[in-house]
Amino acid sequence: MRALIYGGGAVGLGLASCLLKSQVSVDIIAREGTVSALQRNGLVRTGIFGDFHAGASAFGSYSLLTALPPGTYAYILVCTKSFDSLNAAKDLSEHKSLLADRTKIVLFQNGWGNADAFLGFFEKERIYNARVITGFQRLKPNEVDVTVHADAIHIGSLFGAHGAAVNDLAGTIGKGGIPCQVTKDIGKDIWAKMLYNCALNPLGAILDVPYGTLAAHEFTRAVMNGIVEETFDVMSRAGYETHWQCAEDFLDVFYGQLVPDTAEHKSSTLQDIIAGKPTEIDALNGAVIQLAGKFSLSVPYNCVVHNLVKFIEAKNR
Numbered sequence: 001m002r003a004l005i006y007g008g009g010a011v012g013l014g015l016a017s018c019l020l021k022s023q024v025s026v027d028i029i030a031r032e033g034t035v036s037a038l039q040r041n042g043l044v045r046t047g048i049f050g051d052f053h054a055g056a057s058a059f060g061s062y063s064l065l066t067a068l069p070p071g072t073y074a075y076i077l078v079c080t081k082s083f084d085s086l087n088a089a090k091d092l093s094e095h096k097s098l099l100a101d102r103t104k105i106v107l108f109q110n111g112w113g114n115a116d117a118f119l120g121f122f123e124k125e126r127i128y129n130a131r132v133i134t135g136f137q138r139l140k141p142n143e144v145d146v147t148v149h150a151d152a153i154h155i156g157s158l159f160g161a162h163g164a165a166v167n168d169l170a171g172t173i174g175k176g177g178i179p180c181q182v183t184k185d186i187g188k189d190i191w192a193k194m195l196y197n198c199a200l201n202p203l204g205a206i207l208d209v210p211y212g213t214l215a216a217h218e219f220t221r222a223v224m225n226g227i228v229e230e231t232f233d234v235m236s237r238a239g240y241e242t243h244w245q246c247a248e249d250f251l252d253v254f255y256g257q258l259v260p261d262t263a264e265h266k267s268s269t270l271q272d273i274i275a276g277k278p279t280e281i282d283a284l285n286g287a288v289i290q291l292a293g294k295f296s297l298s299v300p301y302n303c304v305v306h307n308l309v310k311f312i313e314a315k316n317r
Contacts, residue, residue: 001025001168004073004098006088008034008061010136011108012079013144017045018176020054027060027068035061037141046139047146049177065095072100075169078107078114081272082283085109085117093121104128104165106155110268111283112194112291115158124159128166131189133196133258134178135265150261152179156186191235191242195250196258198231198285199224202305204267205279206312212263215255225251226301227285234292234299269309276316281309 001024005012008030019026020043028038038061045052062068076098080088085107092098092105106128107114118127135148153173155166163182173180183189200211203223207214214220232247244250272279285306292299 001074001172002071003027003075003077003169004068005029005077005079006092007079007081007084008038009079009081010138010144011132012077013043013138013142014045014134014136014146014178015077015079015108015173016059017043017052017054017144018173018178018180020059021052021176022172024172025059027062027073029062029065029068032063034141035063041142044140044143045146045177046143048149049146052177065091065098068098070097073098073103074100075166076103076105077169078105078109078118080109081278082109082111082114082280083278085114089118089121099126102165104169106130106166106169108132109283110193110197110280112190112287113283125157125161127159128155128157128161129186129190130155131186131193133193133262135262137271146178148262148265149178150258152181154181154183154186154189156183156189158187158190185243187240188242191240192244192250194235194284194288195228195231195242195247196254198288198302199227199254200259201267201269202281202285202309203227205269205273206305206308208266208270210264210266211259215259215263221255223301223305224254227305228254230292230297230299230302231288234288234295234297237295237297238291273309273312273316279309279313281306281313285309 003024003026005016005028008028016026039056042055105126108130131154133150137145137147139145155170170180170182229247269279285302288302
């Protein structure tokens with residue numbers, strides 16, 4: 001198997017470590033600083049699934065698709081931030097010599113709407129989505145730490161494509177240390193993660209606290225409850241489903257299992273703000289706000305946290 005990791009951030013490096021541990025042929029597309037670090041020192045993974053190091057000669061790392069060695073890939077794992085989805089789709093579409101007839105593009109991204117960016121360039125049968133509820137933190141440009149894990153990575157198609165096409169990918173990720181499985185319910189999984197992320201990610205960034213602290217106080221619980229109830233309403237009105245029949249059922253699992261399992265984690269939005277990078281808020285609460293507008297629904301809790309994060313972004317710039 002030959003796989004391309006498009007995006008060398010924390011998630012991309014974490015997945016690359018799994019594939020390399022499973023002895024898959026891996027190339028990584030990343031920013032020049034990351035590429036330089038990988039070429040000097042290799043890839044390092046630490047954390048709850050054990051330590052792993054792949055020397056620089058064990059994989060390829062490049063800053064441009066034009067620099068890749070010739071040949072096609074069985075899988076292209078898109079691990080960019082959600083705001084780069086359109087650019088990633090366009091870039092890959094301009095290098096279709098990298099794709100064989102059976103090549104699958106799997107989106108390992110936060111938020112809702114990433115697949116739509118790729119539909120403008122690729123047939124829907126190629127496009128798969130992944131839901132990741134594992135915490136990755138990049139310690140150095142070539143080092144990733146796996147901090148928390150709430151559930152196996154799930155991979156599936158939003159468009160009815162057969163799951164067997166990504167069985168090998170799921171198996172090699174699992175063999176490499178992080179549980180992974182194929183599902184027919186990836187849409188439900190993504191909306192479950194939207195409920196989780198929309199409640200925790202922006203508020204954790206605004207207040208600079210880990211997830212467990214948010215759940216420990218009635219004031220922040222009230223805000224998160226409001227976000228979840230609004231998001232569930234928008235999801236339902238738009239015709240989507242998740243694994244729970246109502247917001248209250250989700251909140252039982254949210255406070256009883258999901259937050260405790262990731263209590264020490266600090267949000268990716270906060271990590272982006274600290275690094276002075278753009279956040280993915282527009283693909284999280286912003287996506288809820290946009291979808292709510294189509295149905296004339298009011299989502300004040302989502303609007304407030306979205307606007308506060310956008311303010312912090314603008315202030316940092």
